[in-house]
Amino acid sequence: MFSLLGSSGCGKTTFLRILAGFEKPSSGKIFIDGVDITGIPVFKRPVNMMFQSYAIFPHLNVFDNIAFGLKQDKLAKSLINDKVREITGLVNLSGLEHRFPGQLSGGQKQRVALARCLVKQPKLLLLDEPMAALDKSLRELTQFELVNIQERIGVTFVMVTHDQGEAMTMSSRMAVMEEGKIRQIGTPHDIYEFPNSKYVAEFIGKVNFFEGIVLEHQLDQVLIESSEIGCVCNATHAGTVPVGTRVIYAVRPEKIMISTLRPAYPRNWVKGTIKEIAYLGNISTYYVRIASGKTVIATLPNLLRLDDRNFQWEDEVYLFWRAENSMVLAT
């Protein structure tokens, strides 16, 4: 399962449509299993696409919708019946074969659209915002269902989404796109923990940015001086950025710890005042104003049920984090 993630209008769907053959690439070639399919027309590609609107044929019932693609291949009727029966079982549509699209719920329509593609046994299955038309509770259920189906049949799924939670839940690998270009490809973990640019770090999850200058390289880490933080910070996994370069030093809110006691270690902490607290149930988000005037976001899990809140508004606190939990990004 591969996801394309990006803000709307960044070219995700266009890319999908190029893969399917609805659009022609202005340059470049498309290979599937080493075979160039760039010139192959849409109806001959071993690629199937599930549309955002599902695009179920309104004049055909569930069975005929699913069998549509097989009939185009001129398969024997008994073979079509077998394949359709198998796939309806797989996507949990058994018993609904004679319903018409008007009599189906959103989730059922989605499964018809999926079955219609899967039954063709494509080399690549494209999904354009597969969950967009479903309500929230159904969406979470369907996410795992889709992954399960994918694992059972082993077809590569390429999914387009703008929902980062969805992309991270479902994909084994994902790509973040910006203005038609892929910014980073990797596992959800790679992308979240090791973003290669400010854009990616900001797009996936929340993050605190500080301006800084590289001071010194030490063994496996770099020292960065940040006037915004007011102290020297260190970071691992920073690569080989030349000394003196302006960089962005970034820490994710959940990686920041809060204490009323001043940390003993001289680096990686900053003093500030709590300005806002957002209680979200499972976590609380603290907005802390630091000396340079910047607001730093930190989240803490609410581990205890009883309300013995350690921190209150206007409390003076120390924010600190571990060197390996910080990121160094190009400006």
Added chain:
Amino acid sequence: MSLEELPGIPKILKTIKGSMLYKSMKNMKFFLALLPLAWLFLFFIIPVMVILKISFANAVFGIPPFSEIFKWSANNIIEITLNIQNYITIMSDSYYAHAFVNSVTLSFITTVTCAAFGFVMAYGIRCTREGLRTPLLLLVSLSFWTSFLIRVYSWINMLSAHGIVNNFLIKIGLIDEPIHFIGNYCMVCIGLIFCYLPLMIFPIYSALDKVDRSCIESAWNLGCSISRTFWTLIVPISINGLKTGCLMVGTASLAEFVIPELLGGAGSVTFGRILWTEFFNNLDWPMTCALSIAMISVFVIPLFLCKDREIEGE
């Protein structure tokens, strides 16, 4: 188009049948259904009943020009005199059968040709870019903005012995004698197709409009070539528009009077013209009514049965 073919009427009739009546009376459904029903009753059922009654009367001189079929006699007996001579005449006289066949043939040719042209035109309009569709549809409806009579008459102006076309052909020396375009069934057909084509284009277009772009694309994606997509997807989805169009054109052209009268010449005998002759020239109201009833029973009743079966099939 007759009233009973209005969308929804058969469905409403079915809804209020039987036990549904009580249920729907509880909410507003019943009253909503009542309005079209009352309208249908007042302006369709009653007139047909009147026509049916007159069709069994004798033609007489006077006002009204037919005899009364119900008569009170002294001993509280209602005498009903049914004259079925008109129906016998219609059945036995080949003149009527001939006119009937002519009308049906003309209507059939018109409907089929309109369906073919109409589909192509509607599809063509649908395929143009979005901004162009409305102006094109307006152009189609433009012909409706002029009087029907004038539209038909303009054909005469163009194609008569001293019309534009003949004058032009004589002038350039292609012909010496004017060609007689007017006054045959072919010309009637052309007139009918010309006048009723918009009635075909609009329902087909509105049906085609519902064919989702992504539906077409997903058909291609599932291995359906572009030409096959047309037959397996676009035509079946828009078939209801085609049906409606055929119904409208078929019904309108079947009873058409003006076009055969103006373009067909004396030789072309159609049902509409016979009705006119019987009513205005012969002042035979009962015969006219009997012809109308015959027409209704031959065309409308089967249509009704067809529609009902379709609804039950759903």
